[in-house]
Each structure stands twice: as C-alpha cells, then as structure tokens.
Amino acid sequence: MAKQKTCKNEHWPRQALVTGAALLLLLFLLPLFLLPQEEPPTEEPEPTATLPLLTPASVSPVPGWDQSQTLRLLRSDGRVENVTLADYLWGVVAAEMPASFSAEALKAQTVAARTYCLYQRAGAGDKHPGADVCTDSTCCQAYLTREQASAAWGANAQRYADKITAAVSDTNGLLCLYNGQPIDAVFFSSAAGKTSDAAQVWGSEVPYLASVDSPEGDEVPGWRTVVTFTPAEFTQKFTLAHPEADFSGDPAGWFSALVTNDSGAVDTVSIGGVTVTGTQVRSLFGLRSAHFTAAAGDAVTFWVTGYGHGVGMSQYGANALAGEGKTFDEILKWYYTGISVGGWEQ
Numbered sequence: 001m002a003k004q005k006t007c008k009n010e011h012w013p014r015q016a017l018v019t020g021a022a023l024l025l026l027l028f029l030l031p032l033f034l035l036p037q038e039e040p041p042t043e044e045p046e047p048t049a050t051l052p053l054l055t056p057a058s059v060s061p062v063p064g065w066d067q068s069q070t071l072r073l074l075r076s077d078g079r080v081e082n083v084t085l086a087d088y089l090w091g092v093v094a095a096e097m098p099a100s101f102s103a104e105a106l107k108a109q110t111v112a113a114r115t116y117c118l119y120q121r122a123g124a125g126d127k128h129p130g131a132d133v134c135t136d137s138t139c140c141q142a143y144l145t146r147e148q149a150s151a152a153w154g155a156n157a158q159r160y161a162d163k164i165t166a167a168v169s170d171t172n173g174l175l176c177l178y179n180g181q182p183i184d185a186v187f188f189s190s191a192a193g194k195t196s197d198a199a200q201v202w203g204s205e206v207p208y209l210a211s212v213d214s215p216e217g218d219e220v221p222g223w224r225t226v227v228t229f230t231p232a233e234f235t236q237k238f239t240l241a242h243p244e245a246d247f248s249g250d251p252a253g254w255f256s257a258l259v260t261n262d263s264g265a266v267d268t269v270s271i272g273g274v275t276v277t278g279t280q281v282r283s284l285f286g287l288r289s290a291h292f293t294a295a296a297g298d299a300v301t302f303w304v305t306g307y308g309h310g311v312g313m314s315q316y317g318a319n320a321l322a323g324e325g326k327t328f329d330e331i332l333k334w335y336y337t338g339i340s341v342g343g344w345e346q
C-alpha cells in the first residue's frame with residue numbers, strides 16, 4: 001500500500017506538468033489556426049480592391065471530395081490518363097479564366113467547371129470511348145498542364161498557381177445543383193449587357209439558363225470588335241452555305257429584317273433574301289458573338305459586342321460582380337437562375 005501511494009504521489013505531479021504544458025502549447029498554437037489566410041502582397045493591384053480581406057463563406061467545402069473522384073482524361077497527344085478531379089480542375093481553371101481575376105470569380109469558375117465536368121461525364125456517351133473528358137475546349141473544357149500554365153504566366157507563375165490551387169480547394173466538392181442534380185453549367189467570356197436564354201441560342205428551354213443582366217462593359221479587352229469583308233468575300237462565304245441567296249441587287253439591301261432577342265443578340269436576320277439565325281451568322285463569319293449590327297456597301301461590316309455564346313455565366317461579368325463584393329456562390333446564383341450551391345448527395 002505504502003509503495004503504491006508513493007508511486008501515485010510521484011506520478012501525479014508529472015502528469016499535471018505534461019497536461020499543463022500541452023494546454024499551454026495549445027493556447028499558443030490555436031490563434032495561428034484561427035488567423036485568416038491572407039494573400040501575399042502582390043506587385044500589381046487585383047481587381048477586387050473593394051472586397052473585404054476575409055469574406056465569410058456561406059457554403060462550406062467538402063474536404064477530400066475532389067481527391068476521391070477519378071477521371072479518365074484524354075490528352076491532346078491521344079494518351080488517356082487517370083487524374084483526380086482536383087488535378088483536372090486546376091488545369092481547366094488555369095485554361096478557362098485569366099488567373100489575374102479575383103479570388104471569388106476564380107472560385108465561381110471552379111464550381112462551374114466542376115459541375116460542367118460531372119454533367120458531361122454523366123451524359124458523355126461515346127464522345128470519346130475510354131475517356132470521361134478531353135482537353136479540347138470545343139468538346140469538353142480547355143485544359144493546361146502545370147508546365148503550360150507556368151510558361152504562359154511568366155513572372156506571375158507561382159502567385160497565379162497558388163490562386164488557382166486555393167480556388168479549387170476552397171470550393172472542394174461544391175456544385176451548382178438544380179433539383180439536387182448537377183446542372184449544365186455553361187459559361188462564356190463576356191456579355192453585351194445581358195446573357196441569352198438557352199432557348200434563344202440552342203432552341204430548347206433550360207429553366208436555370210435564363211437571360212439575366214451582366215455588368216461588364218468597355219473595360220473588357222476586345223469587348224467591341226469590327227469585322228470587315230469585301231463584298232466578294234462576303235457573298236462567297238454566304239453562298240457556299242446558302243446557295244439560294246440572291247446578291248444581285250444593291251448591297252444596301254442585302255441585310256434586312258434584323259430581329260433581336262431579349263438580350264439584344266441577333267435572333268434572325270435576312271441576308272440576300274435567306275433568313276438565318278444570329279448564331280449561324282456568328283459561326284459563318286467568325287464573329288466573337290451573335291450580338292451585332294451589320295451594313296453592306298463598298299464593304300460588308302459587322303460591329304460586334306461581347307465574346308461567346310452568351311448562355312450561362314459570363315466570366316468577365318463574374319469578375320465584375322466579385323469586384324462589387326459578391327461571393328462565388330452569389331455570382332453562380334446570379335447567372336444560373338434558381339440553383340443551389342453545395343455538396344452532391346447522390
């Protein structure tokens with residue numbers, strides 16, 4: 001008994017000391033974990049000067065989710081490689097959005113890209129047998145390897161790489177959901193005041209792809225472009241696609257009956273007596289968008305505003321909204337009508 005007592009008396013102070021030391025250590029370390037993760041000072045000002053330093057997250061990421069998803073990625077050289085969704089998304093965001101954009105815009109882009117990827121994978125069918133996604137922007141989404149991105153970014157490479165890594169991990173597992181399912185989260189570069197309704201561009205109604213206001217404007221590089229053809233070039237291109245067109249009259253009458261949709265983009269226009277859609281004209285003459293006016297005379301001229309198909313999220317619009325202080329989920333809900341942002345309960 002005596003021995004036991006002695007033993008206890010000898011051990012108690014040591015245990016108390018160890019516990020005390022651990023508590024003290026915790027007290028010193030805890031504030032380090034609670035400190036906001038600030039971006040390192042930058043050489044050039046970010047376009048988000050009005051954003052508070054720490055934006056409260058209204059939706060929480062799902063740690064580990066992107067790392068648990070594996071994709072078969074078809075590379076441009078034909079190799080198919082297994083990559084995690086986290087790695088794939090890094091390359092997509094690097095390729096699809098300027099890395100100089102603000103953090104909330106990059107996060108909105110990441111969630112849109114993650115959602116678009118899963119939506120595409122579910123309905124991929126036999127677009128590329130043996131692979132879930134490819135690196136061709138006209139088929140799936142654009143993609144840059146770390147080396148390609150680094151070369152493109154030059155002196156900013158490390159800072160931009162870190163920004164994209166943060167955008168992916170800060171939104172881990174988050175998707176745009178409609179009726180609990182990932183949406184067709186299409187996006188494009190810049191709008192001319194408003195986005196377009198999916199029905200007006202692709203002919204079928206999608207409830208969450210409705211026309212909404214988009215705040216970007218002349219600050220966007222190449223927002224307004226002018227495209228000119230000689231009358232011979234113009235009539236040749238058009239006649240190749242529409243042999244029935246009649247360009248025998250005065251060029252001033254070649255364009256008629258131009259009808260615009262709610263977003264101001266060209267819905268239909270008559271060219272040489274043939275009615276075509278704005279999207280067809282855009283594709284035929286390589287215009288940056290279907291938001292244009294046109295005139296024919298000694299030359300045929302298109303005045304074009306914005307860049308892209310105009311449906312879903314505008315990337316420059318997302319950056320403008322982020323500059324106004326909107327968070328990534330607010331930006332996504334702005335462009336995709338009636339959605340929620342969260343983890344996917346399959």
Ligand SMILES: [Zn+2]
Nearest residue numbers: 133134139140
């Ligand atoms: Zn593809």
